[in-house]
Structures are given as structure tokens and as C-alpha cells.
Amino acid sequence: MTVRVYIPWDSGACSLGADEVANAIGAQAQQRRLAVEVVRTGSRGLYWLEPMIEVEHSGARLAYGPVTAGDVPALFEANFLQGGNHRLALGVPDEIPYLKLQERLTFARLGITDPLSVDDYIAHGGYRGLERALALSPEQTVEEITVSGLRGRGGAGFPAGIKWRTTLQMSAPQKYIVANADEGDSGTFADRMIMEGDPFVLIEGMTIAAIAVGATQGYIYLRSEYPDSLRVLDTAINAAMAKSYLGENLCGSGKRFMLEVRVGAGSYICGEETAMLESLEGKRGMVRFKPPVPAISGLFGRPSVINNVVTLASVPIILERGGVFYKDFGMGRSRGTVPIQLAGNVKRPGLIEKAFGLTLREIIYEYGGGTASGRPLRAVQVGGPLGAYFPESLLDLPFDYEAIAAQGGLLGHGGIVVFDDSVDLARQARYAMEFCALESCGKCTPCRIGSTRGMEVIDRLLAARNGEKAAELELLRDLCDTMTAGSLCALGGLTPLPVVSALKHFPRDFGLSSSA
Amino acid sequence: MNHQHSWDRRAVESIAHALKDKPGALMPILRRIQDELGWVPRDSVPVLADILNLTRAEVHGVLSFYHDFRHEPPGRVVVKVCRAESCQAMGGVALAEHVKHRLGCDFGATSVDGALTLEPVYCLGNCACSPAVVINGELLGRVTPERFDAEVAALHGKDR
Numbered sequence: 001m002t003v004r005v006y007i008p009w010d011s012g013a014c015s016l017g018a019d020e021v022a023n024a025i026g027a028q029a030q031q032r033r034l035a036v037e038v039v040r041t042g043s044r045g046l047y048w049l050e051p052m053i054e055v056e057h058s059g060a061r062l063a064y065g066p067v068t069a070g071d072v073p074a075l076f077e078a079n080f081l082q083g084g085n086h087r088l089a090l091g092v093p094d095e096i097p098y099l100k101l102q103e104r105l106t107f108a109r110l111g112i113t114d115p116l117s118v119d120d121y122i123a124h125g126g127y128r129g130l131e132r133a134l135a136l137s138p139e140q141t142v143e144e145i146t147v148s149g150l151r152g153r154g155g156a157g158f159p160a161g162i163k164w165r166t167t168l169q170m171s172a173p174q175k176y177i178v179a180n181a182d183e184g185d186s187g188t189f190a191d192r193m194i195m196e197g198d199p200f201v202l203i204e205g206m207t208i209a210a211i212a213v214g215a216t217q218g219y220i221y222l223r224s225e226y227p228d229s230l231r232v233l234d235t236a237i238n239a240a241m242a243k244s245y246l247g248e249n250l251c252g253s254g255k256r257f258m259l260e261v262r263v264g265a266g267s268y269i270c271g272e273e274t275a276m277l278e279s280l281e282g283k284r285g286m287v288r289f290k291p292p293v294p295a296i297s298g299l300f301g302r303p304s305v306i307n308n309v310v311t312l313a314s315v316p317i318i319l320e321r322g323g324v325f326y327k328d329f330g331m332g333r334s335r336g337t338v339p340i341q342l343a344g345n346v347k348r349p350g351l352i353e354k355a356f357g358l359t360l361r362e363i364i365y366e367y368g369g370g371t372a373s374g375r376p377l378r379a380v381q382v383g384g385p386l387g388a389y390f391p392e393s394l395l396d397l398p399f400d401y402e403a404i405a406a407q408g409g410l411l412g413h414g415g416i417v418v419f420d421d422s423v424d425l426a427r428q429a430r431y432a433m434e435f436c437a438l439e440s441c442g443k444c445t446p447c448r449i450g451s452t453r454g455m456e457v458i459d460r461l462l463a464a465r466n467g468e469k470a471a472e473l474e475l476l477r478d479l480c481d482t483m484t485a486g487s488l489c490a491l492g493g494l495t496p497l498p499v500v501s502a503l504k505h506f507p508r509d510f511g512l513s514s515s516a
Numbered sequence: 517m518n519h520q521h522s523w524d525r526r527a528v529e530s531i532a533h534a535l536k537d538k539p540g541a542l543m544p545i546l547r548r549i550q551d552e553l554g555w556v557p558r559d560s561v562p563v564l565a566d567i568l569n570l571t572r573a574e575v576h577g578v579l580s581f582y583h584d585f586r587h588e589p590p591g592r593v594v595v596k597v598c599r600a601e602s603c604q605a606m607g608g609v610a611l612a613e614h615v616k617h618r619l620g621c622d623f624g625a626t627s628v629d630g631a632l633t634l635e636p637v638y639c640l641g642n643c644a645c646s647p648a649v650v651i652n653g654e655l656l657g658r659v660t661p662e663r664f665d666a667e668v669a670a671l672h673g674k675d676r
Contacts, residue, residue, distance in 0.1 A: 012645050015657030047644035184639055186600030192641040224547075224584055225640050227653065262540075263547055265582035268638060282542035283574075284581040300539065343643035344605035350644050372606070381601055415643070419605045428601070435600075435638065441581075 002035040003081045006054040006061070008111060010043035010196050011228040012189065017068055018051035024072035025053075032076060042197015044111035045351030046098055054093060054111075057083040063090040098348060098367055103329060105337050106314045107190075107353045110197045116235050118243050121200040127245065129319030133208045134253050141212040142168055145315065147323030149335030153190075154180050154271070154308030155383070155412040155490070157401045160315075163305055166295035167213040170303040175215035177206050178280070178299060178306045181222040181229070182264055182271035185384025187415030190339040191309035193351060195222070195229035198313070199236035203246065203259065205312035208319055209305050210257040211250070218259040219299070220309075221276050224266055233261050268439035272489045273306045275441055286441045287489045308413070310339055329355035334400040334411075344381075344417035345371045361395035364418055375420040379506065381428075383412025385435050386494035388501035389425060408501055410494065425506035430458045432498040436491060446483040447492025454479055454499065461510055469512060476503075521589055523557035532567040542568060542578055546585060555586035590633040591626045593671060595619065596650040599636045602643035607660075611647050612636075614661040618668065 007022045008014075022038055029036035046052060052065030062083045064075060071088060078086040090096060093111075104110075113120045121127065133141045146161030167175060179202060183191040194202055206218045222230055237259050240246040248256050262280055264270050270279045274288035277299050298304025314336065318326045327335045334356035340363055343349050347369035352358075360380060364370070371377050379389045388409030390397070397403055404411045419428075433454035442448045457479060461472040480496035487493040507514060528549055535545045545564065549556050556579055565572045579585055597612050616622055619632050626633040642648040645657025651667055 011655050012642050012657060015642050015645055015648065015655040045644075050645070183641060186639045187602045187643045188639075189641040189643055225637060262544065264584075265543070265547060265550075266584035266637075267582050279543060280540050282540035282544075282578065284577050341643065343602040343646060349646075385601060415602075417602045417605055417643070423605070428604075431601075431604070439638075 002037050004037050004039055004056040005081070006039050006041050006056070006111070008043040008051060008197075009040040009115075009228070010050075010193060011226075012047055013043050013050040013052070014228075016050050016066065020069040021051050021053065021067050021072060024069040028072055028076050034076075034081065036081065039114055041113065042110045042115055043193060043351075044093060044099060045107070045193060046093075046096065046348070047350045048348045049090065052090070052093075055080055055083065057081075061093060063093040063096070064088045065090055098350065098352070101367075102353050103337050103355055104353045105317045105326070105329070106201070106310060107193070107198070107339060107351065108317075109201065110193060110351075113198065115197050115199055115232055116239060118200065118239050118245065121198075125320070126200055126316070127204055129316030130204050130208055130211075130245070130251070132319050133211050134251060134255075138168055138212045138214065141208065141319065144318055144323040145212075148318045148326040149323075149330070149333070150311065150314055150318060150326065151334070151401065152308055153310035153314070153338065153413065155185070155386075155410070157411065160307060160311055163295045163307070164209065164213055166293070167215075167303045167305050170296060172303050174217065174300075174302045175213055176299045176302055176304040177209045177213070177215045177218040178273075178276070178304055179206055179218070179220040179312050180271060180273060180276060180306055180308045181220050181226070182276060183223060183226075183309070183413065184268040184271045185386075185413050185415050187343040187381070187384060187417040188341045188413045189343075190341055190351060190414060192226055192229055194309055194313050195226065196232050199233050200240065200245075201313045201316055202233075202309055203236060203240050205315035206259065207246065207250065207257050208315050209307070209312065211255055213303070213305055215305065216256045216258065218257060219280055220259070220261045221264060221270070221280055222261050223264045223271075230261060230263060237261070268435075269441045269489075269491055272491065275489070276306070277304070284441070287443050287491075289488065310413075331355070331357040331398065331400055332402055334402065338399065338411075338414050340399060341413075341415045342368050342418070343415060345373055345377075345420045346418040347372050356400045357398050359396050359398050360390070360416070363399065363416060364395065368418065371418060371420045373420045373422075375422065377418060378421040378423050379419045379425060379428075381417045381419070381498065382415070383410040384415050385432060386410065386490055386497055387412050387415075388497045389428060389505060390501065391505040394505075408504070409497065425502040425509040426458065426462055427509075429499045429502040429510075430455055432495055433458060436495040440491060444487045444489075444492050446486035447495070450479055450483045450492065451495060454483075454495075458499075458510075464511075466511075469510075473503075473510075473512070521557070523559060524553065525560070525563065527552060528557070528560045528563055529567070532564055536567055542570070542575065546579060546582075550585055553589075555589045558587055588626075591631050593631060593652055594633045594635060594650075595668075596635045596637040596640075597623075598638070598640050598642070598646075598648045600639040600643075602639070603647035606646035606658075608647035611649075611659060611661060611664065615649070615664060618661075618665060
């Protein structure tokens with residue numbers, strides 16, 4: 001009897017040797033004349049256990065990890081194909097507390113299904129949302145999204161239902177759906193996991209959006225740093241076309257939706273939605289003035305729904321189970337689940353999909369197990385390079401758009417980067433300015449020039465003697481105010497967040513005596 | 517630039533003609549030129565402007581905006597080291613210093629013998645396996661200086 005072994009092809013798992021493990025298992029099986037079928041999957045998101053392989057044994061799955069190619073002969077000796085015991089045995093993956101405690105809605109199929117099989121996707125609940133959307137009116141579909149309370153998971157947190165309704169109400173010869181897959185924030189990888197591990201959920205979400213607002217063309221704007229995502233998406237799009245889940249006649253409905261992946265060229269600012277539109281139009285990624293908002297005048301001047309990958313990937317389950325089902329997860333105005341991406345100096349980094357409301361402390365200690373180095377935690381940066389640095393004393397903050405904003409931070413795309421006590425927050429603040437200078441599109445002077453001046457002022461602040469620090473500090477604060485108020489988009493407007501939060505919570509790193 | 521690199525005009529023209537009717541064609545064209553040639557020759561600017569009916573300034577503007585587009589051919593081996601926060605939190609700064617020392621060149625430069633190009637990258641989405649490095653398109657996670665040296669040594673082995 002052929003035994004199935006599931007091995008992630010997620011680029012994170014492969015960066016730790018998953019391909020070599022797959023090859024070794026194939027070679028050992030052949031040598032031992034055992035019938036083994038290797039199925040490549042996405043990652044479950046338990047990255048400290050990657051490469052984590054799973055064996056299907058009497059209907060259940062058993063996991064082993066982290067496996068290296070060198071461990072493979074011993075795994076065969078231990079009869080792992082029959083669930084044999086081995087020091088790397090992890091038991092039933094769904095029972096691993098990190099996974100068991102999660103509420104996986106958007107990421108439900110990750111690591112379980114074959115990412116390129118439409119049939120497998122459907123067997124695990126896929127395309128039920130689209131089926132329902134095809135039976136509803138566009139208004140009803142948009143209403144489900146509105147009721148769900150789904151907000152943009154890319155960073156801005158804008159209600160998706162309002163964007164969709166605006167585009168629906170526009171009358172235009174052409175409308176577009178654009179998936180923002182320019183996941184540039186350090187500490188985030190949820191989009192990548194979806195694209196590599198369950199591409200059809202993104203494709204289905206975009207198709208539902210297209211039917212709802214009357215769009216016939218979609219683009220996925222993918223960052224060039226994700227070559228594996230490109231390969232998977234292109235293949236998945238062709239597979240969906242072949243089964244009429246994309247194309248001229250969607251599921252026999254007579255509706256049309258075409259989808260194409262466009263690859264960026266290493267520009268962080270192109271994750272800002274209007275810069276992304278410029279880039280899609282073949283131009284420099286310069287931020288546009290708003291209004292008009294893209295929902296009214298977006299790609300090529302046409303009404304366009306632009307959502308992040310995770311936002312769109314959350315749409316199928318909302319349509320399948322209803323907006324109310326989704327809304328019942330979460331707290332306050334943050335409804336549904338959020339894929340929290342735990343990274344940096346943490347023992348158990350990975351993806352945690354959970355209803356809004358876990359505290360940072362629960363995430364970092366209960367899930368993450370504290371720092372990887374074993375040294376005391378000193379700071380966490382939440383929400384990517386434009387997010388605030390929080391000290392240990394603020395870890396009881398709930399993971400919720402409003403709660404984090406109230407402390408001068410932002411939830412962003414859901415990334416958390418943990419730092420131990422070796423971190424120098426003055427250096428991190430300077431890096432924030434340096435990154436802004438590097439990635440500024442140049443449209444707004446406070447961002448283009450202010451970021452460079454910011455590096456210089458921080459350097460002078462650090463070099464200044466005690467009596468001279470006050471003047472530099474005032475200048476830095478003034479500069480931050482100017483950037484906040486005088487920039488069109490979040491890059492110039494939010495770069496001050498990591499700087500000001502570092503000053504506020506870690507004044508000693510700047511040679512300042514108390515919180516200034 | 518004090519030395520002129522030869523470039524394949526025919527390849528550039530054929531890529532441009534194949535993609536010129538796509539909406540927003542310039543980006544996919546530049547992308548494919550870079551992917552196929554490894555760089556985008558500056559001399560291709562007037563060629564592309566002509567085919568796409570754009571001004572040279574427009575083409576130059578796009579070419580110079582994006583970090584990915586190289587204006588000179590890279591070395592045989594391209595090493596990218598992530599310099600963003602998650603990797604910083606896991607020893608990425610020290611790793612970057614080690615890589616510079618080991619390769620004998622700074623970020624954005626090609627080693628004197630033309631064998632290696634070192635480029636910075638700001639997040640590879642491999643933050644749960646920090647620090648991350650890419651060597652000739654292959655992503656590596658949890659990279660220590662020792663592992664980096666072993667990977668580079670293995671690469672030299674393959675060359676011979």
C-alpha cells in the first residue's frame with residue numbers, strides 16, 4: 001500500500017532543507033522498495049519545527065520535525081511510515097498546542113492540501129463561497145462582506161465592504177480587482193504562505209470580489225522577492241482556468257474574470273496602493289494624491305478594488321459561512337481573525353491565526369516561548385518597519401487595531417518582531433530613517449529629505465554632550481512632526497512612529513536620562 | 517561608468533515586441549530583460565522608448581526608480597543578505613559584516629574578479645527563519661557565519 005508523506009514546499013521550509021528531505025525520502029523509499037507518495041504542501045506555520053513532515057497513517061496524520069536529510073535513514077529505521085516512534089515524532093499535528101489553540105479560518109487548508117490541486121481544494125471546502133456568491137446578487141455579496149466587519153489586513157485596516165460598495169456603485173466600461181501581494185514589512189510572511197500554500201483561496205476571493213463589483217480583469221501585484229509564490233500562482237491560475245474557475249465563462253455563469261500576476265522590482269513603496277497602481281501602469285512607483293480613491297478612479301483611471309492578499313483570502317469563508325459567522329470572532333471594531341506573524345528573536349516563530357484580542361504577552365510567551373537567545377526581552381516592534389517599538393511593560397496590550405493605535409503604534413499587516421536585551425533602540429530608530437530614505441518615492445519633501453536629515457540628527461543627538469542634547473532632540477521631534485503632517489502616504493507619515501516610540505520608551509539608548 | 521559592457525540588442529528588442537501590447541507594458545518588459553540578461557543595459561533605453569512610443573526620460577525614470585534593475589552585469593554568483601528588522605534581531609547585522617569581509621566587497625558592489633555581486637535586500641518573507649540570505653536565487657534560513665561559509669565553499673566546488 002502506498003504511504004503518503006506530506007512535505008512543505010513553502011520557501012521558509014525549503015530554506016531549511018525541505019527539498020533535500022523530500023529527495024532523501026524518495027531515495028530511501030526506492031532503496032527499501034517501499035511505496036511512498038510524496039505530496040508537497042504549504043507550511044502549517046510552525047517554523048521552529050520546519051522542515052516538518054507528516055505521514056498519513058490509518059486515516060490520521062502524524063508529524064515529525066524538524067527533519068534534516070541526515071535524519072531520514074533513521075526515520076525509516078524507526079518505521080515512521082507506520083507512525084513509528086522517533087525522537088523527532090510530534091504526534092498528531094492538530095494536537096500541537098501552538099496549532100490547537102488557533103482559530104484557523106483563512107489558513108485552514110495550509111499544510112494540509114496539495115496547493116496545485118483544484119480537486120483537493122474543493123474536497124477541503126474550497127469554492128463554496130464562490131458558489132454562493134454566484135447565487136446572490138452583487139449587493140447581497142457586498143452586504144455579507146460589510147456585515148463581516150472585515151478590514152484591510154494589509155495595514156491600513158479600512159473596511160473592505162465600503163471599498164467594494166463604492167466600486168459596485170460606479171458605472172464604468174472596465175473595473176479591476178487588484179491583490180496587493182507586495183508584502184514588504186519585515187516580520188511578515190502571511191501573504192507568502194497563502195500564495196505558496198493555498199493559492200486557490202486567493203484566486204477564489206478575487207473572483208468573488210470581481211463578481212460582486214462587476215470587474216472582469218484582476219492583477220496580483222507580487223513582490224520580486226517571492227519567486228516561489230510566482231511559480232505556484234501561475235500554475236494555480238492555469239489550473240483554475242482549465243476548470244472554468246477563471247476565464248470567459250465562470251462556472252458556466254456567463255461571467256468573465258481573467259487574472260494575471262505582475263511582478264514588482266524591489267520597491268517597498270509599491271506596497272502603498274496608489275504607488276502600486278502606478279507601477280502596474282508601467283511607471284515609477286510614485287504615490288498619488290487621494291481623492292479620488294482607487295475604488296472610484298484606480299488602475300488606468302478605472303474603478304478598482306484593491307485589497308491585501310489576506311483580506312481577499314478571507315472572503316471565501318465569509319461568503320461560505322456568512323458575514324455574521326465571521327463577525328462573531330474578535331473584539332471591538334476588530335472583527336474576525338488575524339494572522340499574527342511572530343518573528344525575530346523568539347523561540348517558536350510562526351503564524352498564529354486567532355480572533356483579535358490576544359495580548360502581546362500571550363502571543364510572545366505562550367505561543368512564542370520567549371526569546372530564542374534566552375536573554376530577557378527588551379523590545380517588540382509591531383506592524384512592520386513603520387510600527388512602534390514597545391517595551392516589555394506594554395506587553396499586556398491586546399492585538400487589536402484600536403488598542404495598538406491608542407499606544408502610538410499600528411497593527412499593520414500583523415507582524416511582531418521580538419528583540420532581546422542586546423538591541424540598541426537608537427540604532428533601530430536611525431535604521432527607520434535610513435529605510436525611509438532608501439524607499440521614499442520622492443514625491444513629498446518631508447519624506448524624501450526629512451528621512452536623510454533624520455539620520456543626521458539622530459547621529460548628532462547620539463554624539464552630543466549632555467548639555468547639547470536638548471537642542472538636537474527638539475529638532476528631531478520637530479522633524480518627526482513635519483514628516484507626520486506633511487507626507488501623503490504612510491511611509492513618510494509613519495516613519496516617525498518607530499523613532500518617537502524608541503525615544504519615549506528607551507531614552508537611555510539615546511543617552512537621555514528620562515522619558516523626554 | 518568607465519567601461520562599456522556589450523549587450524544583446526536583439527534580445528531586448530524581441531522581449532519588447534513580445535510584451536508591448538500588454539497594459540502597462542514597460543514594467544513587464546524591464547522585468548523580463550533583467551530576468552533574462554541579468555541586468556538592463558542603459559543603451560536599451562532609446563530602443564524601448566522607440567518601441568513603446570514613450571520618451572527616453574520616461575523609460576529612464578522607470579529604470580532608475582526600482583532597486584532590482586541592475587545597470588551593469590552582475591557577477592556569476594549573486595548574494596543577497598536581508599538587512600531588515602527581523603533578521604537584525606537574530607544577528608543579521610553581524611552576519612552582513614561577516615559576508616562583506618568574506619566576499620571582500622561592500623553592498624551594491626561586485627568583487628574585483630567579477631565573480632560575486634553582493635546586494636542588500638529588505639525582507640525576504642523568511643522572518644520566521646531569520647537571518648536570511650539568498651545565494652544565486654536559493655533562499656537560506658537561520659544562516660550563521662559558518663553556514664554561509666559552507667554554502668559559498670560548496671558553490672566553488674560546483675564551479676570546478
